[in-house]
Every structure is written in structure tokens, then in C-alpha cells.
Amino acid sequence: MDIKEEALKKHYEWQGKIEVISRAPIETREDLSLAYTPGVAQACLEIKDKPELSYELTRRKNLVAVITDGTAVLGLGDIGGLAGMPVMEGKCCLFKEFADVDAFPLCVKSKDVDEIVHTIELISDSFGGINLEDISAPRCFEIERRLKESLDIPVFHDDQHGTAVVVGAALINAAKCAGKKLSDLTVVINGAGAAGIAIGKFLLKLGIGDLMMVDLCGIINSDTEYENPAHNEIKNVSNKGIRKGSLADAMKGADVFVGVSKPNLVTDEMVQSMAEKPIIFAMANPTPEIMPDKAKAAGAYIVGTGRSDFPNQINNVLVFPGLFKGALSVNAKQITEDMKLAAAYAIASVIPDNEITPENIIASPLNKAVAQSVAKAVAESWLKEVK
Numbered sequence: 001m002d003i004k005e006e007a008l009k010k011h012y013e014w015q016g017k018i019e020v021i022s023r024a025p026i027e028t029r030e031d032l033s034l035a036y037t038p039g040v041a042q043a044c045l046e047i048k049d050k051p052e053l054s055y056e057l058t059r060r061k062n063l064v065a066v067i068t069d070g071t072a073v074l075g076l077g078d079i080g081g082l083a084g085m086p087v088m089e090g091k092c093c094l095f096k097e098f099a100d101v102d103a104f105p106l107c108v109k110s111k112d113v114d115e116i117v118h119t120i121e122l123i124s125d126s127f128g129g130i131n132l133e134d135i136s137a138p139r140c141f142e143i144e145r146r147l148k149e150s151l152d153i154p155v156f157h158d159d160q161h162g163t164a165v166v167v168g169a170a171l172i173n174a175a176k177c178a179g180k181k182l183s184d185l186t187v188v189i190n191g192a193g194a195a196g197i198a199i200g201k202f203l204l205k206l207g208i209g210d211l212m213m214v215d216l217c218g219i220i221n222s223d224t225e226y227e228n229p230a231h232n233e234i235k236n237v238s239n240k241g242i243r244k245g246s247l248a249d250a251m252k253g254a255d256v257f258v259g260v261s262k263p264n265l266v267t268d269e270m271v272q273s274m275a276e277k278p279i280i281f282a283m284a285n286p287t288p289e290i291m292p293d294k295a296k297a298a299g300a301y302i303v304g305t306g307r308s309d310f311p312n313q314i315n316n317v318l319v320f321p322g323l324f325k326g327a328l329s330v331n332a333k334q335i336t337e338d339m340k341l342a343a344a345y346a347i348a349s350v351i352p353d354n355e356i357t358p359e360n361i362i363a364s365p366l367n368k369a370v371a372q373s374v375a376k377a378v379a380e381s382w383l384k385e386v387k
Helices: 003-014 029-035 040-049 051-057 081-099 113-126 139-150 158-178 194-206 229-234 247-251 268-272 292-297 320-329 337-349 369-386
Strands: 063-068 102-107 129-132 155-157 186-190 210-215 256-259 279-282 302-305
Touching: 040 051, 063 081, 063 113, 081 102, 081 320, 081 369, 113 139, 129 139, 129 158, 129 320, 139 155, 139 158, 155 158, 155 320, 158 194, 158 256, 158 279, 158 302, 158 320, 158 337, 186 194, 186 247, 194 210, 194 229, 194 337, 210 229, 210 247, 247 268, 268 292, 279 292, 292 302, 320 337, 320 369, 337 369
Parallel strands: 063 102, 063 129, 129 155, 186 210, 186 256, 256 279, 279 302
Antiparallel strands: none
16 A cells, blocks of 8 residues: 555545644533633623733634635645645644644635735634735735734745755755855756745845746746746846856756755756756655755765655645744744744754765754754744834
């Protein structure tokens, strides 16, 4: 039985991967009076007078909504929110398992940006944070932007920013291992969708030397006008040399390749054309842009993928549980760029410098110490910003 068949069998067995468990014992009349009527009325009145007490008198401080419209589900595309529910439940499992954060899946039956934004605004008082998930580009950019403007709780599109942070963490250690400075690196990103654009922006904030974004249209450059507003935005901060052409052209002399695109797009010749000690993060799933053994044979110094059966798995689970745990712990109103940078360095720091090797640049997604490290760093970053 392969993993897909086994997983389907387990989903039939589980009949859902999450459940609600009561924190209040209800065994006596007094228990009932305290947890529900008449005693509960006093908690309601306290919140009515001071809404901020909702973080102390309800579970809101530790509750995240995992919200999707089902338009870009985990490599499956636009399958709808209902079909995406198993992924959302899985995400909630990870929140609980790695950071003891309670999360609840919500699938919105709409592809209309206004409807989705308004729906989330209407229910936001029930949660301490909003994790947007598997929403297609470019709509995801607009939905996140508007929610960040209108809500006073953290809003985080994990497909964008979680991916960006974990790639950044991996690159911090990969650069150390290769003996290169971040400021000297030229990074090529193939796939200028939601994840690719977010990774590019984040790596620039991390301090890389230059960035080249490549999409179906070729190398994104400032001489070209694009239909996608995100492409027009990134073109002005990347590709200093205004290089044009294909992925192969972009990779010549580059230090790093990051793939968030499609299988088998990178050839031996492309790897061989890169700078000394090339770093390859081929993250298309389940089949990467180039298989690790092939990349290594072509001269890659470090190879990371999104898969668990190869070294250096670059996985968002290293980011979002700890990031939300840290933000919730200090009642952060948003997830800032400094908080994301702090998270990246916290993830990277889990591996001591003397243990970094080409096969060990990023902690295992199963390492539960990561979430604690990230939570601490994120909380400290927020408190420093609001002082």
C-alpha cells in the first residue's frame, strides 16, 4: 500500500483529524452554573464593558482561524473549499502538535475578494489570529492586504510568508556552509506566483545582493510592463543588470536557485553554469525541479527540497506554529517584517554553526524545539517594535 492509499485509509478511520475538547469540567450543578448559566453572564458583561478582556475570559488568545477558498490547494489547484478541508484540518493538527495553539478550519464558499474579506472581517472577533491558506494569486495579495488594514489581529498568508521565512532560514545556514555572505549572493527564483514573489521580497530584506525572478514570461525585468501587478512591483527591486531571457540565462553565474514551480525544469547544464558551490532549493512537490542526486552529480554543493525523504527538507511547519504562538503570547496586532526576520534567524540558530553541513542546513520539521525558539524571537521582536 503506497502513502496515498494509506493516508486515505487513515482519513476514513479518523473521520476528521481535529476535535473540540472542553477545558471546563461539567460534572455537578455548580460546574454547570460556573461554565454556563447563570455564572457565564458575568464574563459576558465584563467583555461588553472591556472588549480586550476577550483575550483573558475566552480562548481567543490561543485560537487561530485557518481559512481557505480552496483555489490553490496543496498542488491540487482549484478544488474548492470543501475538498480542501482535509488540508485545513491537517494544518490545525500542526498548530496544536508543535506549538499548542488551537486552530479551527474554515472554508469560504466564494472566490469573490470582497465577499471573502467581508466574511473574515465579520468573524474575526472570535479569533486571535488569521492564517490564510491555499488562496490563489493574485487574489491572495489583495485579500491579505485588505485584512491587514482592517483587522487588529495578526493576518498571515502562510503560502507566501511561511515559505519565505523557511527559505530564508535555510539560506542563512547554506550561505555560512558555502563560505559566502548573503550580501554577495545572486538568487534566482523560478515561479513568480504568491510564494515566489514573497520569497523574493523576503530575501531582499534579508540582505541578498541581487534577485532574478523567472516566470513563464522569462526573466522579469524593469524594461517590460506586466499584466500582473506583483510582477510590476518586484521588477523595480530586482535584476539590477536588467538581464533578459530564459531560466537558463538567469542561472548563469548565480549562487542560488530557488524553485517554486514545476518538476524537472532544471538541467545539469544549468547547475554547471552557476557560480562556485551552487545552492539549489528545488521545492516543487512531489517532484522537484531537479532531483537531489542529479543536482549533486552536476556540481551542486547544497540541495534542499520540500520532501521528507531527502536531506534539508524546507517545510513551513518550522514557521507558522511558533510564529503564531509568539504573536499571540504578546497580543501582537500584526505580523511585521521584523518579526518574520526574527523567525528566520531563530530557525537557523537551532542548528549550531559547528553542526552545519551541506546535508544539515535546516532543522527537521519534527523538531519541536524550533517552535519554542521562533515563538520567543517573534514575541521579543514585537515588544521591541511597540516600545
